[in-house]
Amino acid sequence: MRAWVARRLDGPGAIELIETGVPEPAAGQVRIKVGAAAVNPVDLAVSSGMLVKLGLTAPRQQFGLGWDVAGTVDAVGPANAGAAVMQAKVGDAVVGVADLLAQTLKTHSDYVILNADAIARAPKGIEPKQAATFGLNGLTALQAVKKIHGETVFVTGAAGGVGGYAVELAKHLGKTVIASAAAADEALVRHLGADHFVDRNEDLSAAVRQIAPAGVDGVVDAAVVGIGAQEAMRTGGYHVHLQGGPKPPQLRGITVEQLFIHVNHAELDELARLVEQNVISTRVAETYHLNEAPQAYKRLAEGGVRGRLVLVI
Template sequence: MGVTDFGGPEALRILELPDRHAGPGEVRIRASAATVNPADTHVRDGSQARWQRLSDPPYVPGMDVAGVIDEIGEGVETDLAIGDHVMAVVIPKASHGGYAEQIVVPAESVARVPAGVDDAAASTLPMNGLTARLALDLLGLAPGSTLAVTGAAGCFGGYAVQLAKVDGLRVVADASEADEELVRGFGADIVVRRGSDVAERIRAAVPGGVDAVADGSVQHAALLGAIRDGGALTALRPFEGDTERAITIHQVWVNSYLREQARLDGLRELVERDALTLRVARTIPVRRAAEAHRILERGGTRGRLVLTW
């Protein structure tokens, strides 16, 4: 499912592409589920083309998949076997994207699905989970440090809160009134109301300023006031604005964790320990991908929409 011409959700269509086979160091997955992420809409509408050199169409979105391994390439050293249910992170490029019945990826991009979890739920973990893990790794905060997480009710934000608690951090998170109970359930120590002035609310809760912010709401420089002098912020999109007071900006690009299988497998273990919560908002047949994009772009979805085959 992809596009030959950029446009709105209606541009998505079923594409017939050649079969792919696993090459050296790769595995092929027969997909049964693919998560719908905001980044997928940028592939579809062409906004990604502004910053990434693209080859000729078609373009297939999708950054997470789950399904069954049906082919293993030469030279792959793994305990995974044909028939295993797995999840994988995918970096879309041209016709290589997660909205596909077959996807070939590096073996290091793949891990088993968590025990007792179906493919739809497992597909919501790789990209957002690894992005949250990368954000915290870039910050490198010591246990006992204070982290603020914005967009905490979202998938990245929820994982960031829970991973921060696993790391022994104190967490201040934002939420709407409707989402406050959800965010507290992730383990946030302090919950403040979300909004354009959330930095002021965080600073009121932590007068000295937090050690760092994981900016899931993409508010960029508007959040700097919440951070202590010499603190840090992780940005999920290119940071806009000027920093101040020696605050470090860490740009988060999940493709740097594309082959971090040990970290992906670590996320699996945390799900099995009930330390990470997988959230499926709704499953939608892949032929109705346009509907999924419309729902996502309306906003307010909690958890992830998942396309199924």
């Protein structure tokens, strides 16, 4: 089978397409025939070596690429693997997320092995290219929003993948959403459900406090603004920081949590059902064939992408 990997860690131009054997699922695992797989910023971070530099993964000769996947169950691990695996059957349309950085083969390939708890039934009525867009970003946003107790949430980077889902999910959970992004993205962000919009080039603290004078209850900092976003919060609020490396200080009794996604079936299935109900969106910016992955990586590195770039197998 074909698979894209990172070995030299010199950036998007250095990723390699290899031919390798089709892997076999072990107990507790399934093999998915890939239909589509999104390209995410974390793939750029892996290919550039950034995650090794940050100490988030150990150096190795080969890193697999790709986190999101939509496809069809092609094989199931041994029958004694337990009930979780047996719920998945050959031929099932599924979505999944490969969250283990150490995997040498991941979703930018013809086939991928995932743990049974890392998949869910694919939403009905949408194409694989759409189904491959919400797993990683949606789970990150869902887990971030669930951390925040209170009525008002400030979302930075609200036009991006994680930020857009944070807006939609916060509204679904009944919160008032103040969102920031580029001025050109205001219509998009309001369409996603934001109650209030703030231009990211403004003084964020002052702009947010004109809307919520006492400060917001929590921040989902998808744009990694840091202390500038935290200053828009009330004393004792909750700041969800979405990047590796140093995190902002915990001033004024504010809790700062550096959130790293943890994939699980229950929340992935929750997201799939919300897609079916049109509560959250699937945004495909562009599609590429698997062999065109370097072009997709370079396009993502250029910035300004709204929605996901998707490799279609």
